[in-house]
Amino acid sequence: MARVYNFSAGPSMLPEAVLRTAQAELMEYGSSGQSVMEMSHRSPVFEAIIQETEASIRRVLNVPANYKIGFFQGGAHQQFSMVPLNFMTTGKADYMVTGNFSGVAAKEAAKYGDIRIAASSEDRNFTYIPDIASTEFRPDASYIHICHNNTIFGSVFNEVPQVDGVPLIADMSSNIMSRPVDVDKYGVIYFGVQKNIAPAGMAIAIVREDLLGHADPKTPIMMDYTKLLAKDSMLNTPNCWCIYMTGLVMKWLEQDIGGLENMQKLNEAKAKVLYDYLDSQDFFHNPVEKPYRSLMNVTFTSPSKEMDKLFCEQAAKAGFVNLKGHRLVGGMRASIYNAMPAAGVDALVDFMKEFVRTNG
Amino acid sequence: MARVYNFSAGPSMLPEAVLRTAQAELMEYGSSGQSVMEMSHRSPVFEAIIQETEASIRRVLNVPANYKIGFFQGGAHQQFSMVPLNFMTTGKADYMVTGNFSGVAAKEAAKYGDIRIAASSEDRNFTYIPDIASTEFRPDASYIHICHNNTIFGSVFNEVPQVDGVPLIADMSSNIMSRPVDVDKYGVIYFGVQKNIAPAGMAIAIVREDLLGHADPKTPIMMDYTKLLAKDSMLNTPNCWCIYMTGLVMKWLEQDIGGLENMQKLNEAKAKVLYDYLDSQDFFHNPVEKPYRSLMNVTFTSPSKEMDKLFCEQAAKAGFVNLKGHRLVGGMRASIYNAMPAAGVDALVDFMKEFVRTNG
Numbered sequence: 001m002a003r004v005y006n007f008s009a010g011p012s013m014l015p016e017a018v019l020r021t022a023q024a025e026l027m028e029y030g031s032s033g034q035s036v037m038e039m040s041h042r043s044p045v046f047e048a049i050i051q052e053t054e055a056s057i058r059r060v061l062n063v064p065a066n067y068k069i070g071f072f073q074g075g076a077h078q079q080f081s082m083v084p085l086n087f088m089t090t091g092k093a094d095y096m097v098t099g100n101f102s103g104v105a106a107k108e109a110a111k112y113g114d115i116r117i118a119a120s121s122e123d124r125n126f127t128y129i130p131d132i133a134s135t136e137f138r139p140d141a142s143y144i145h146i147c148h149n150n151t152i153f154g155s156v157f158n159e160v161p162q163v164d165g166v167p168l169i170a171d172m173s174s175n176i177m178s179r180p181v182d183v184d185k186y187g188v189i190y191f192g193v194q195k196n197i198a199p200a201g202m203a204i205a206i207v208r209e210d211l212l213g214h215a216d217p218k219t220p221i222m223m224d225y226t227k228l229l230a231k232d233s234m235l236n237t238p239n240c241w242c243i244y245m246t247g248l249v250m251k252w253l254e255q256d257i258g259g260l261e262n263m264q265k266l267n268e269a270k271a272k273v274l275y276d277y278l279d280s281q282d283f284f285h286n287p288v289e290k291p292y293r294s295l296m297n298v299t300f301t302s303p304s305k306e307m308d309k310l311f312c313e314q315a316a317k318a319g320f321v322n323l324k325g326h327r328l329v330g331g332m333r334a335s336i337y338n339a340m341p342a343a344g345v346d347a348l349v350d351f352m353k354e355f356v357r358t359n360g
Numbered sequence: 361m362a363r364v365y366n367f368s369a370g371p372s373m374l375p376e377a378v379l380r381t382a383q384a385e386l387m388e389y390g391s392s393g394q395s396v397m398e399m400s401h402r403s404p405v406f407e408a409i410i411q412e413t414e415a416s417i418r419r420v421l422n423v424p425a426n427y428k429i430g431f432f433q434g435g436a437h438q439q440f441s442m443v444p445l446n447f448m449t450t451g452k453a454d455y456m457v458t459g460n461f462s463g464v465a466a467k468e469a470a471k472y473g474d475i476r477i478a479a480s481s482e483d484r485n486f487t488y489i490p491d492i493a494s495t496e497f498r499p500d501a502s503y504i505h506i507c508h509n510n511t512i513f514g515s516v517f518n519e520v521p522q523v524d525g526v527p528l529i530a531d532m533s534s535n536i537m538s539r540p541v542d543v544d545k546y547g548v549i550y551f552g553v554q555k556n557i558a559p560a561g562m563a564i565a566i567v568r569e570d571l572l573g574h575a576d577p578k579t580p581i582m583m584d585y586t587k588l589l590a591k592d593s594m595l596n597t598p599n600c601w602c603i604y605m606t607g608l609v610m611k612w613l614e615q616d617i618g619g620l621e622n623m624q625k626l627n628e629a630k631a632k633v634l635y636d637y638l639d640s641q642d643f644f645h646n647p648v649e650k651p652y653r654s655l656m657n658v659t660f661t662s663p664s665k666e667m668d669k670l671f672c673e674q675a676a677k678a679g680f681v682n683l684k685g686h687r688l689v690g691g692m693r694a695s696i697y698n699a700m701p702a703a704g705v706d707a708l709v710d711f712m713k714e715f716v717r718t719n720g
Contacts (some may be wrong), residue, residue: 002391002393003393003394004393004394005389006393006394006398006399006400008398008399008400009400010400011397011398011399011400011401011595011597011600012398012400012654013394013398014395014397014398019386019395019397020387022386023383023386023387024377026379026382026383026386027363027380027383028363029377030493032364033362033363033679033681034363034364034366034681035374035379035614036365037371037374037379037558037559037605038368038371038372038373038374038558038559039366039368039508040366040368040369040370040372040682041371041560042370042700043368043681043682073433073434073435073438073561073599074433074434074438074582074596075433075582075596075597076596077581077582077595077596078433078434078580078582081580081583082493082580085580089381098474108581111577111578111580112578145537160558169521192596192597194597198397199397199398199563199599199601200401200597200598200599200600200601201433201562201597201598201599201601201602216470218471218472218578220438220441220442220445220468220471220580220583221437221440221441221468222434222435222437222438222441223441223580235437236434236435236436236437236552237371237435237552237554237561238560238561239433239559239560239561239602240371240559240560240561241559241560241561241601242561242599242601245397259591260469266612271437275686314639319393321393321394321403322400322403
């Protein structure tokens with residue numbers, strides 16, 4: 001069977017060239033006589049893999065020297081707890097709630113201190129991002145937390161809060177590596193890897209060094225950024241296979257794509273095809289206000305729930321899978337991350353047109 | 361190059377047949393049009409994988425119906441924090457310290473309550489297991505914690521504490537699946553998968569249901585057994601690839617090996633070859649008292665540190681890799697988990713004999 005176009009919100013498509021390399025190297029990496037899945041994480045052959053993976057992230061994202069990069073387990077959900085346990089030094093933090101995961105993060109942080117919701121877009125079911133300039137943040141907040149791209153609702157921040165002396169911490173799970181990032185606007189950037197980078201089972205955090213060293217004494221050892229980063233992500237055995245896969249994807253971004261500027265152009269072109277079509281007709285509807293539309297997650301509904309269901313069924317038969325929207329939004333969602341080829345979006349739009357012709 | 365014999369303590373060898381299946385299926389699992397690494401964890405095709413993996417663990421280990429099986433991230437180290445946060449309901453727990461990891465587990469638990477070291481074998485550098493019958497446990501301890509097989513020191517429990525009303529919690533990272541286990545002697549069994557089951561990046565816990573529901577309110581969400589098990593290990597995105605690999609290894613244990621009774625016989629035979637040789641000569645020395653010798657991790661020293669180094673170097677050149685002992689013990693360590701073929705141990709002993717002939 002041919003490869004399907006997989007619009008899953010995560011785990012999601014990986015570049016076919018990367019999968020082919022992983023397959024070719026699976027029984028033996030280089031001339032090591034072992035699979036990457038069998039290697040001691042303390043062996044020189046694996047140390048070279050993890051060091052090159054970290055270096056490639058630093059190059060691709062242009063991470064300044066005063067930021068550390070770490071590989072963690074537990075996904076972004078685990079980071080939701082780690083952020084307050086490590087960085088809430090004043091006992092207070094401000095959260096912007098612009099979707100599901102930013103709300104989960106705020107709720108988790110409230111276990112550990114005084115959390116204020118500085119702004120929320122829940123009033124219009126998260127179809128926009130609140131105005132940054134008119135949002136008030138507490139000057140004694142330890143940090144401001146945002147989720148940069150809202151996977152479920154399909155919205156994204158265009159500008160981010162910048163408050164003197166209050167670091168910005170961002171969950172970028174669903175749009176990291178999709179375009180360049182001004183890392184120095186952030187104190188911490190973290191992301192689960194399973195959407196735009198690698199198979200599931202790991203999060204990466206990029207942490208400004210001056211924020212380290214203040215974890216709550218009861219922080220579980222595997223949730224202490226300072227301790228893990230001091231051991232170069234090898235306090236215990238890391239997810240070696242996922243680190244290897246991350247390295248392959250970084251190499252693809254650098255060598256096949258040519259870096260994040262090019263990746264952004266490709267992603268903008270893909271998203272434009274889908275949004276332009278959505279805006280050109282009245283059968284499907286995207287609920288997100290135009291300035292805040294995500295390049296990664298495109299939500300849309302048909303005239304009825306029954307029609308949504310029929311659409312997803314027929315799409316799956318035609319090789320477009322995982323288009324069902326999240327239950328909080330309904331309808332459909334096409335997640336078009338880096339590894340989704342432009343041809344996949346073009347083919348989806350053709351399919352949508354044909355669906356409207358026969359069902360509209 | 362031929363596959364090396366990899367004696368790493370973990371990550372470690374995987375069965376060659378399992379790796380070949382993973383390679384064959386890497387680009388497309390079944391007729392799904394996707395790699396397992398790309399699948400939505402909520403899709404029916406992945407749900408079938410995780411359910412069969414769990415069912416196969418239940419069959420192979422003969423896990424009673426009143427125990428739940430969960431897939432967690434963060435390895436055994438994360439379990440070291442999860443155990444006290446979830447199960448220390450009286451504020452007290454008793455730990456036996458018989459090696460490095462049981463000591464780390466006790467130290468981590470002491471962040472959250474009153475930890476008593478009920479027994480330790482540190483007095484003779486962890487070369488034995490303290491007598492269970494003469495070890496006193498507190499009747500109001502919430503649980504007793506042991507590490508069943510000591511990876512670094514190469515020792516193992518032959519019998520385990522059984523105290524009415526005080527559940528036994530065991531880290532079995534380095535000998536799970538090596539032989540049958542009486543699960544009902546334990547309240548909780550947990551293990552990192554990277555030694556005897558799968559690639560690194562996951563732990564599995566088997567939890568008696570009546571122990572659930574009492575987590576400390578400040579338990580980070582990803583460390584709450586009750587919440588994760590209520591969501592069938594999918595509170596967030598699990599390590600899907602590792603779950604798939606675990607399923608392949610369980611199938612190999614059931615179908616190729618014929619279950620844990622057979623696996624135990626094979627492991628006993630392998631270990632006997634190595635221990636019999638060690639006991640037959642005076643050049644290499646195994647420090648562990650005979651009744652407590654591990655079937656999985658066999659430690660030995662040569663007459664000097666210089667000779668240890670020479671041995672490891674020459675062994676690596678001959679295709680026997682990762683034999684260097686842990687810094688806490690020195691010398692050498694041969695980890696001979698399930699996937700190490702008997703031929704690998706035979707060849708190692710031949711190599712050791714030849715090394716003694718030329719260097720002894």
